[in-house]
Amino acid sequence: MLIYWRFFYVMRTYLSFLNKAGTKAQTGIIVASLAFIVAASALFPSAGITAFAGNTSAPPKQTGTPFLTLPFEAGSNMSMLSGWYYSSSGGLHNGIDYINGGVNSRGWQTFPVIASADGLACGNCSSRQGNAVWVQHKVDGATYYTYYGHLASISKDIPLGAQSRTVAVKRGQFLGWAGDTGSRGALHLHFALYNASSRALDPYSLGKLRQHYPKPLDNSPGIGWFIGE
Numbered sequence: 001m002l003i004y005w006r007f008f009y010v011m012r013t014y015l016s017f018l019n020k021a022g023t024k025a026q027t028g029i030i031v032a033s034l035a036f037i038v039a040a041s042a043l044f045p046s047a048g049i050t051a052f053a054g055n056t057s058a059p060p061k062q063t064g065t066p067f068l069t070l071p072f073e074a075g076s077n078m079s080m081l082s083g084w085y086y087s088s089s090g091g092l093h094n095g096i097d098y099i100n101g102g103v104n105s106r107g108w109q110t111f112p113v114i115a116s117a118d119g120l121a122c123g124n125c126s127s128r129q130g131n132a133v134w135v136q137h138k139v140d141g142a143t144y145y146t147y148y149g150h151l152a153s154i155s156k157d158i159p160l161g162a163q164s165r166t167v168a169v170k171r172g173q174f175l176g177w178a179g180d181t182g183s184r185g186a187l188h189l190h191f192a193l194y195n196a197s198s199r200a201l202d203p204y205s206l207g208k209l210r211q212h213y214p215k216p217l218d219n220s221p222g223i224g225w226f227i228g229e
């Protein structure tokens, strides 16, 4: 049942996205692409698997320091509840929701929320969902903001209430405890990234449904790298 439910969830959200995107031409292209994939699979049933099995080399190592790292500590039972998508009501979910627990379970636990990069932090200092911390970052001359929403509490080291009152924080520094303030009982972290014009960006630069995002703490290349690399 769960599989069916998730399938319908994906399709509903995806169709909603198509409606949002809008044109019959795009739908036609997607249908044609699917038809091609089905046809190709019939002609070359094992090509993909063979290619995968033949690749025995390790994935390329990441080098340098990423702009952003994950906003929670490794070793926890973290999952991604939602990625970047257009909801069935037409709204955009413009961030990543992380939970401490399984996607198909409830009773999610709180966890320490940490800074994704060095920057200047303030608490409840701009538009927000419940308690939230904003951190301003400078990257190669450009300004970005990370946002940590629905917090149960904010670290006592972070000044509250005004963008003019900030404190320097380091990557990995404790910002607060994940909670459900402003989220109607769903204990999760809404993590978002904005540019200097307050435009939301997908931290993974994917812009796809949850199922297409990497699992938190997965060792695959790209995890926690977000943009900037």
Ligand SMILES: [Zn+2]
Pocket: 082, 093, 095, 096, 097, 189, 190, 191
């Ligand atoms: Zn969210």
